[in-house]
Amino acid sequence: APAPPPAQHLFSDPAEIEALRGNLLAWYDKCKRDLPWRTLAATEPDADRRAYAVWVSEIMLQQTQVATVIDYYNRWMQKWPTLQALAQASLEEVNELWAGLGYYSRGKRLQEAARKVVSELAGRMPRTAEDLQKLLPGVGRYTAGAIASISYGQATGVVDGNVIRVLCRLRCIGADSSSPAVIDRLWDMANALVDRSRPGDFNQALMELGATVCVPKAPLCGECPVKQHCRARHRKLFGKPAPVPDVEDCGVGGCPLCPPATEPWDSSLGVTNFPRKAAKKQPRAARTATCVLERRGCHGAPEYLIVQRPSSGLLAGLWEFPSLPLAQGLQEEKQREVLADHLRAWTGWPVAVGGLRLIGEVIHIFSHIHQTYVVYSLPLDGDVTLDPALSPSRWVTEEEFHASAVSTAMKKV
Ligand code: SF4
Numbered sequence: 001a002p003a004p005p006p007a008q009h010l011f012s013d014p015a016e017i018e019a020l021r022g023n024l025l026a027w028y029d030k031c032k033r034d035l036p037w038r039t040l041a042a043t044e045p046d047a048d049r050r051a052y053a054v055w056v057s058e059i060m061l062q063q064t065q066v067a068t069v070i071d072y073y074n075r076w077m078q079k080w081p082t083l084q085a086l087a088q089a090s091l092e093e094v095n096e097l098w099a100g101l102g103y104y105s106r107g108k109r110l111q112e113a114a115r116k117v118v119s120e121l122a123g124r125m126p127r128t129a130e131d132l133q134k135l136l137p138g139v140g141r142y143t144a145g146a147i148a149s150i151s152y153g154q155a156t157g158v159v160d161g162n163v164i165r166v167l168c169r170l171r172c173i174g175a176d177s178s179s180p181a182v183i184d185r186l187w188d189m190a191n192a193l194v195d196r197s198r199p200g201d202f203n204q205a206l207m208e209l210g211a212t213v214c215v216p217k218a219p220l221c222g223e224c225p226v227k228q229h230c231r232a233r234h235r236k237l238f239g240k241p242a243p244v245p246d247v248e249d250c251g252v253g254g255c256p257l258c259p260p261a262t263e264p265w266d267s268s269l270g271v272t273n274f275p276r277k278a279a280k281k282q283p284r285a286a287r288t289a290t291c292v293l294e295r296r297g298c299h300g301a302p303e304y305l306i307v308q309r310p311s312s313g314l315l316a317g318l319w320e321f322p323s324l325p326l327a328q329g330l331q332e333e334k335q336r337e338v339l340a341d342h343l344r345a346w347t348g349w350p351v352a353v354g355g356l357r358l359i360g361e362v363i364h365i366f367s368h369i370h371q372t373y374v375v376y377s378l379p380l381d382g383d384v385t386l387d388p389a390l391s392p393s394r395w396v397t398e399e400e401f402h403a404s405a406v407s408t409a410m411k412k413v
Contacts, residue, residue: 008231008241009171009185009257011193020229021195021202027225028205033212035066036074038204041150051125051151052083058143059106063367066211072101084123086114095317095405102408103367104315109138129156141187150200157190158203159183162210168275169214169232172241174259177275181256219271232271239267283370287330289339290323290413291356292377293347295395303395306404310391314366320410322346326374332358335374343378346390351378364409373413 011017032038037057044050056076060069076097080086089111098107113136117125125147126132132144139147141159148154159167164177167186175182195202213220221233234242259265265273297303306319324342326335336353343351359375386393396404402411 006255006257008255009173011171011189016229017193020193020226023225023229024205024209025195025198025201028201028208031212032204032208033066036070036077040077041200047127047151048123048125049082051127051147052086053077054147054150055139055143056110058146059110059138060101062106062143063103064101068101072097083114083117083125086111087118091317092405096403099318099405100408100411104318104407106138108316113137113139125151127152128154146203149194149203153199155194155196155199157187157192157194158207159186159190160207162207162214163190165216165275166206166210166214169219169271170226170230171257172231172235172274173257174265174274174276175257176278178277185257217272221271230271232274235265236267236270281368283365283368285328285370285372287326287328287372287374288323289326289335289342290321290373290375291339291343292321292359292375292413293343293380294377295380297395297397301397303397304401305393305395306401306406307391307393314369315407315409317405318410319404319406321413323373336376339376347386349380362409362412364412366409371409373409375413 011020035057037053040053041050044053057069057073060073060076079093079097080089091108091111094107094111095104098104101107116136117123121135126135127148129141129144129148132139132147133141136144145156145158149156149158164183164186167173167189168177168182171189173182173185177183177186190203190206193202193206209224209226213224221227221230221236224230224233227233231242259273259276263276293305294302295305305322307322309315309318309320311317322343324339326338330338336356336358340351340353340356343349356376356378359377362373362375364371364373
C-alpha cells in the first residue's frame with residue numbers, strides 16, 4: 001500500500017472539517033448563482049427527473065462555459081424534458097441542437113445512454129455513483145458523483161477542475177495536479193470532506209467557490225468563506241507553511257505532494273503557486289482545403305452543397321462543405337489541383353483549376369488540433385449529380401445551413 005500522505009496536505013482534524021463544511025454551505029446558501037439546472041434540481045420532486053436534469057447540465061458543462069451552456073440547456077430541456085423523450089430522438093436532431101457547443105460525441109453518448117436506460121434498465125436511472133459510472137456510457141467518475149450526490153443524496157465527493165484548484169490551495173498541493181497519484185489523493189479528500197446531510201449542496205458549493213472566488217488567476221481570498229482553513233493563504237501571509245501539530249515540515253525533498261524541489265514556492269505568485277500542471281502538449285497543426293459550391297436554387301436564392309462526415313472520429317456525423325485534408329507545405333497551386341481533382345471525381349463535373357476562387361483562410365482550434373481551413377468557392381450553373389455511393393449530401397439555403405448539424409468551424413468558413 002502507498003504510504004499515507006504527509007499531514008501538511010490532509011484534513012485530519014474533525015472540528016476543522018465540521019467548521020469548513022458549515023462555512024462553505026452558509027456561503028453557498030447566500031451567494032450561489034441562479035442557474036436553470038439548479039432551480040430544476042431543487043424544485044423537481046421526482047428523483048429520476050432530477051437526475052436527468054443534472055446529467056444533461058453536467059455533460060454540457062464539460063469543457064464549456066456556463067454562460068454558453070444556459071441557452072443550449074434550456075432548449076434541450078424544452079425539446080426533451082425527460083429521459084424517455086430523449087431516447088426517442090434521432091441522432092440528427094441531437095446533433096442539430098448540439099451544433100456550436102463542441103465535443104459532439106457528448107450529445108451522441110447522452111442519447112445512447114438515455115436509450116439504454118429505457119430499453120435495458122426499465123426506464124429507471126442507476127442511483128449510486130458506482131452504478132451510474134458502470135452502467136451509463138459517457139458517464140465518468142465526476143459526472144456519476146455529481147448526479148448521485150445532487151439527485152439521490154449519496155454522500156460521495158466530486159473532483160473537477162474547480163475542486164482540484166480549491167483543494168490544492170487549501171492544502172498546498174504543488175505536485176503535478178494531473179498525475180494519477182495527486183488525483184487519487186484529491187478524490188480521497190473530496191470523499192472525506194463531503195457533508196453527510198447535504199452532499200449535493202456541498203459539492204456544488206466547492207465547485208462554485210472555484211468558479212467564482214478561488215479563480216485561477218486572481219482569487220478573491222479576502223471574500224473566501226474558507227480562508228481560515230487555507231494553507232496556501234497562510235503561506236502567502238506568513239511566508240512559511242502553516243504549522244501542523246506534532247508533524248514536521250514536509251517541504252524538503254521526497255514529499256509526493258509538495259512542489260518539485262526544482263520549482264519551489266515562488267512568493268510573487270502567492271496562492272496561485274497551486275495547483276501546478278505538467279506542461280501541455282502543443283496541438284498538432286493540420287490544413288484542410290474546403291470548397292463552398294454554390295448554385296441558384298429554384299426561387300433564385302443561392303444554395304450551398306454540404307456533405308456528411310463519417311459516423312466516427314472528429315466531428316462525427318456533422319455536415320460540412322466538401323473538404324479535403326492537405327499535406328503540410330503544399331503550394332497554393334498544388335492545393336488547388338488536388339482540390340479540383342477531388343471535386344471532379346466526386347461531382348462528375350469538369351471542374352477547372354482556374355474556376356476555384358481562393359477566399360481566404362479560417363483557423364479553428366480544436367482541443368488537440370490547430371486546424372487551418374483553406375477556403376475556396378465555386379459557383380455552378382446547372383445541376384450536378386453526385387455519386388450516391390459517396391457520403392450523404394444535400395443543397396441548403398443559408399438559413400437551412402445554420403439550422404443544420406454543422407460545427408462552429410464550418411460556420412466560420
Ligand atoms: Fe482559494 Fe484564497 Fe480561498 Fe484559499 S483563501 S481557498 S486560495 S480563495
